[in-house]
Amino acid sequence: MAGKxxxxxxxxxxxxxxxxxxxxxILDVREPExxxxxxxxxxxxxxxxxxxxxxxxxxxxxxxxxxCRSGNRSGLACELLEELGFHAINMSGxxxxxxxxxxxxx
Numbered sequence: 001m002a003g004k005x006x007x008x009x010x011x012x013x014x015x016x017x018x019x020x021x022x023x024x025x026i027l028d029v030r031e032p033e034x035x036x037x038x039x040x041x042x043x044x045x046x047x048x049x050x051x052x053x054x055x056x057x058x059x060x061x062x063x064x065x066x067x068c069r070s071g072n073r074s075g076l077a078c079e080l081l082e083e084l085g086f087h088a089i090n091m092s093g094x095x096x097x098x099x100x101x102x103x104x105x106x
Contacts, residue, residue: 007078008092009065014040015100027064027088029077030095032106034069038095041103048073051080063087070094 017024018040026043028035035045046054048068058064064086068074071094078088091097 007088008071008090011091011093011097011099014065014091015098018100025059025062025064026067026091027058027077028067029074030068034095036104036106038102038104040067040095040098041101043067043103048077051077051084055084055086058086060085063089065089065091067091067098068094070096 066074081088
């Protein structure tokens, strides 16, 4: 993995698309304690360290928007997912750049 993922989407664009009613598959790769203190409603929680063991929960024909705190771990997750045959887009800036609705808890 090179550490820089080129397929990106801005948090503002994700927010706009959700506001229009578009059904997006959002994959949050942060740790459980980060997830619990706030995540995008409807996102699936799949910590980065669990991707290999839980990849069977994902659909290879779907496109996932991958989120972390700042965009770095999600970039690594995107690279890994692409290597495994999934289509992934990194949300640049991560939850630090998110201004939309937040869900709390597990």
